[in-house]
Amino acid sequence: MLKIENLQASIDDKSILKGLNLEVKAGEVHAIMGPNGAGKSTLANIIAGKDDYEITEGTIELNGEDISELAPEERAHNGVFLSFQYPVEIPGVSVTNFIKTAINETRKAKGLEDMPAKDMLKMIREKSELLEIDRKFLSRSLNEGFSGGEKKRNEIFQMAMLEPKLAILDETDSGLDIDALRIVANGVNKLKSKDNAVIVITHYQRLLDYIVPDFVHVLHNGKIVKSGDASLAIELEAKGYDWIKQELV
Amino acid sequence: MELTDKLLSSYVAFENRVDTNSDIHEIRSKAFQNFENLGFPTKKLEAWKYTSLNSVLKQDYSLFPNKENAIQLADVQKYFIHDIDTYKLVFIDGKYSSFLSESTHDTFDVCLMSAALTKPKYKAVIENYFNKIAKKDNLTSLNTAFANEGAYIYIPRNVEVEKPIQILNFTTGSEAATMLQPRNLIVVEQNAHVQIIERHQSLTSNPVLTNAVTEVFAAKDATVDIYKIQNDNTNASLVDNSYIEQKSNSIVSVHTFSFGGNITRNNLNFYQKGEHIDSILKGITILEGKQHVDHHTLVHHIEPNCESHQDYKGIYNERSTGVFNGKVVVDKEAQKTNAYQKSNNVLLSDKATINAKPQLEIFADDVKCSHGCTIGQLDDDALFYMQQRGIPEKEGKALLMFAFANTVLESVKIPEVKQRIAKIIANKLNVKIGFDL
Numbered sequence: 001m002l003k004i005e006n007l008q009a010s011i012d013d014k015s016i017l018k019g020l021n022l023e024v025k026a027g028e029v030h031a032i033m034g035p036n037g038a039g040k041s042t043l044a045n046i047i048a049g050k051d052d053y054e055i056t057e058g059t060i061e062l063n064g065e066d067i068s069e070l071a072p073e074e075r076a077h078n079g080v081f082l083s084f085q086y087p088v089e090i091p092g093v094s095v096t097n098f099i100k101t102a103i104n105e106t107r108k109a110k111g112l113e114d115m116p117a118k119d120m121l122k123m124i125r126e127k128s129e130l131l132e133i134d135r136k137f138l139s140r141s142l143n144e145g146f147s148g149g150e151k152k153r154n155e156i157f158q159m160a161m162l163e164p165k166l167a168i169l170d171e172t173d174s175g176l177d178i179d180a181l182r183i184v185a186n187g188v189n190k191l192k193s194k195d196n197a198v199i200v201i202t203h204y205q206r207l208l209d210y211i212v213p214d215f216v217h218v219l220h221n222g223k224i225v226k227s228g229d230a231s232l233a234i235e236l237e238a239k240g241y242d243w244i245k246q247e248l249v
Numbered sequence: 250m251e252l253t254d255k256l257l258s259s260y261v262a263f264e265n266r267v268d269t270n271s272d273i274h275e276i277r278s279k280a281f282q283n284f285e286n287l288g289f290p291t292k293k294l295e296a297w298k299y300t301s302l303n304s305v306l307k308q309d310y311s312l313f314p315n316k317e318n319a320i321q322l323a324d325v326q327k328y329f330i331h332d333i334d335t336y337k338l339v340f341i342d343g344k345y346s347s348f349l350s351e352s353t354h355d356t357f358d359v360c361l362m363s364a365a366l367t368k369p370k371y372k373a374v375i376e377n378y379f380n381k382i383a384k385k386d387n388l389t390s391l392n393t394a395f396a397n398e399g400a401y402i403y404i405p406r407n408v409e410v411e412k413p414i415q416i417l418n419f420t421t422g423s424e425a426a427t428m429l430q431p432r433n434l435i436v437v438e439q440n441a442h443v444q445i446i447e448r449h450q451s452l453t454s455n456p457v458l459t460n461a462v463t464e465v466f467a468a469k470d471a472t473v474d475i476y477k478i479q480n481d482n483t484n485a486s487l488v489d490n491s492y493i494e495q496k497s498n499s500i501v502s503v504h505t506f507s508f509g510g511n512i513t514r515n516n517l518n519f520y521q522k523g524e525h526i527d528s529i530l531k532g533i534t535i536l537e538g539k540q541h542v543d544h545h546t547l548v549h550h551i552e553p554n555c556e557s558h559q560d561y562k563g564i565y566n567e568r569s570t571g572v573f574n575g576k577v578v579v580d581k582e583a584q585k586t587n588a589y590q591k592s593n594n595v596l597l598s599d600k601a602t603i604n605a606k607p608q609l610e611i612f613a614d615d616v617k618c619s620h621g622c623t624i625g626q627l628d629d630d631a632l633f634y635m636q637q638r639g640i641p642e643k644e645g646k647a648l649l650m651f652a653f654a655n656t657v658l659e660s661v662k663i664p665e666v667k668q669r670i671a672k673i674i675a676n677k678l679n680v681k682i683g684f685d686l
Binding site for chain 1: 628630631633634635636637638639640641642644645648649651652653654655656
């Protein structure tokens with residue numbers, strides 16, 4: 001599904017990714033861990049198409065197509081979803097109106113008619129129940145005054161509505177209490193299928209107790225320096241990152 | 250001929266032609282002398298520092314269009330709020346069109362200024378209210394000198410007017426250039442309630458200059474909502490002078506939607522003569538090209554325990570320019586005044602300009618007055634967020650602008666007006682927005 005080869009990227013001439021390789025197949029869950037400043041969020045933003053970064057080398061392919069030149073919305077239409085570490089507040093636009101617009105713009109890009117209002121409402125009801133989201137919450141302005149947990153739950157709600165092929169969860173566990181973490185993880189697990197894939201970016205092993213990864217990668221200094229299965233995350237939790245840094249010396 | 254000379258030379262003929270009583274004659278003569286002394290405003294005047302009428306005054310305007318120009322409803326229907334039942338006062342090149350209008354004299358009067366100025370039935374109201382709060386400045390004086398036609402609305406005590414009243418001024422372009430000076434008087438007695446929608450619309454690209462004056466009197470407990478839709482052709486300029494007097498417990502709101510036109514100047518003045526008054530001034534301005542809109546507001550707090558709320562949103566693209574000059578005066582007696590003023594602006598281009606100037610003159614010591622002015626760009630992070638969810642850049646920007654303007658739009662009480670404004674904005678931003686705000 002996603003194939004990244006020798007990806008090198010910089011911001012303001014500062015090199016952040018330095019030859020990153022990653023392959024994610026349909027049906028898989030990958031976790032990317034690593035210390036602060038390793039380039040985890042940069043990787044997520046670059047896959048989603050944020051134009052603050054300059055790609056100097058390498059390719060990003062989604063289902064065999066190079067997406068590195070596509071606009072962020074075109075990548076979204078192709079099935080890329082990024083759950084933001086810090087979801088943006090947009091006063092004046094309600095959650096419901098925003099998600100309706102997002103879905104119908106995606107359908108428009110695919111040459112489809114708007115989703116009938118009845119179907120939309122049904123879907124909103126189902127998915128908000130899945131994430132245990134109160135109906136009143138949906139008429140509030142997007143992310144405005146939301147608690148950290150509400151923002152993250154709202155991200156996963158949108159993911160549930162948009163049904164992406166590739167979901168990247170950028171520190172979705174930060175700011176969540178244990179109940180919210182369980183709800184969010186449960187939502188992600190219910191959405192998982194053999195046709196889609198998930199990349200979980202996290203500092204801590206905690207989330208991976210709930211969303212069990214097939215592969216765990218350690219990102220350090222702009223490169224993936226170690227890969228393994230779920231047990232690697234447990235080892236990292238116990239020993240920290242220093243031993244990996246030392247291994248590299 | 251210079252416009253000033255033309256106005257001066259046509260005044261006598263005008264006075265002889267319109268049949269008026271002696272009181273009005275005297276008001277006119279004084280106003281005319283006033284204009285003769287003052288002339289048109291120039292940038293040397295502090296109040297006109299950022300708005301020059303020079304280019305507009307150069308046109309050879311026809312002051313009293315002669316050609317009768319019948320227009321069909323089908324041609325102008327789109328300018329009406331037509332999906333609800335309303336009273337309508339329609340003027341074509343400054344003349345009343347009974348064919349397109351729907352006036353009434355049943356329990357209240359929605360009719361013509363020309364009739365009110367001449368018929369004995371209206372004498373008392375005219376004596377009490379006509380030209381009583383209008384300033385004696387140059388352009389208001391000019392309008393007063395030539396005041397003859399416009400809307401006359403009188404709502405007696407305890408009457409709630411259920412249908413909104415639309416005042417529409419069309420210019421047909423039958424003359425190469427047209428100058429219009431509509432004069433409106435709106436008197437809303439105790440505990441009465443009325444909603445008014447106002448629009449000026451030129452039907453061709455021939456130059457138009459409108460110098461309008463509206464006086465509004467809201468008695469005790471009255472509620473008045475006024476919506477001004479300014480979305481005219483780019484050769485049409487407008488000076489809108491509005492004067493509003495409020496008595497105790499009255500609520501008056503004025504929403505000004507400025508999307509079109511060449512040069513638009515709004516002089517919006519509120520005088521609070523009573524206690525527990527609420528004055529609401531809101532505006533959305535979206536400009537492009539070389540359009541220019543100047544909002545000059547004044548709220549004069551004269552007595553204690555009153556409020557005023559100002560909320561102006563502006564979006565400026567290309568070389569457009571905006572001015573917001575909000576003056577709040579709180580007299581010594583006006584303790585416990587709450588006066589709020591906000592002017593938020595987004596510049597979409599490096600060439601666009603906004604001049605924002607709050608002016609607070611506070612002589613009382615126990616008051617809450619705030620003013621806030623912001624000038625910024627659209628939030629790139631918010632735009633990326635929306636694009637990530639599949640909303641294309643253009644639509645995303647439009648959605649952000651809608652959201653930005655929404656605090657003003659959401660206080661519009663007539664749903665059809667709200668929808669219409671949303672539609673005009675969507676058109677202006679060149680998007681088909683698939684949601685309602």
